[in-house]
């Protein structure tokens with residue numbers, strides 16, 4: 348039996364294999380109402396038909412101005428729940444589990460007239476000048492994360508991923524290079540993330556795990572390193588995170604340090620966080636080669652592997668990566684003759 352094809356259990360959450368579709372924005376909500384449409388339905392259900400163990404729906408924002416663009420998904424209103432439920436119910440028919448990445452773009456909101464952030468510093472010269480949230484407004488955002496999580500749960504998710512990476516709002520608080528506040532959220536850089544996690548945890552069913560995506564390192568000059576992110580993860584774990592989805596970068600323009608671009612380039616970060624905190628992790632970043640994905644699990648570098656761009660090219664990546672009986676058990680009856 349392969350490692351990729353093994354089941355995975357975390358609390359009441361059981362995956363049929365170790366293969367994850369990571370969140371990937373589709374910028375496809377033409378109606379600008381934050382609701383997933385037929386594009387999203389086909390997109391996510393295809394990956395479920397393709398044998399994926401866990402699908403994490405793209406960055407889904409807690410308020411309209413928390414979107415990267417007006418074409419992004421949102422969960423700021425109960426009216427948005429049914430269109431998510433339609434996708435989630437269908438994905439479940441193929442034995443896949445599904446979560447939603449809940450987020451706020453902060454200063455990276457490109458269509459907001461005045462983006463919000465921890466501090467009034469633009470991400471780079473192409474972004475608008477953001478406004479710093481007041482302390483009371485930060486607390487309101489914690490509440491909005493909680494309400495979006497309630498809606499995700501009503502829509503039927505198996506897990507929730509909090510977006511704490513890629514330079515979006517939570518990252519804008521826990522980055523020493525971005526957060527210049529002098530209130531409680533500046534004195535303790537992890538506080539906003541901790542409060543968001545605690546608020547979401549308070550409304551999640553007992554057996555449902557909470558995932559957090561984190562940038563393990565920053566690439567801007569003076570950016571934080573792995574030592575800082577491990578300490579952040581320690582705080583977030585204590586607040587209730589059950590698994591980290593380990594990525595990197597996205598906070599702004601890269602400086603002298605550049606992100607690597609080779610297969611498995613972020614695996615060492617996943618391994619470091621897993622070992623330091625004894626917590627399950629998802630590794631991501633050019634793991635398209637099934638042998639590399641398999642080795643990442645076999646070496647215990649990570650518990651799950653996420654396959655992003657390769658799944659855009661091939662919705663049946665999981666069916667193609669697994670072999671023999673493991674593949675056979677995933678093939679929909681209607682497609683058996685194709686294999």
Ligand SMILES: Cc1cc2nc3c(=O)[nH]c(=O)nc-3n(C[C@H](O)[C@H](O)[C@H](O)COP(=O)(O)O)c2cc1C
Pocket residue numbers: 369370371372373405406448510512513560594631632633634635653654655656657
């Ligand atoms: C089109 C596209 C959209 C993405 N949108 C998101 C997103 O919504 N949230 C997120 O955390 N990462 C996002 N990412 C990053 C991916 O989840 C993944 O981490 C990245 O593509 C690296 O994995 P890969 O080499 O397998 O593609 C996106 C990537 C792509 C290509």
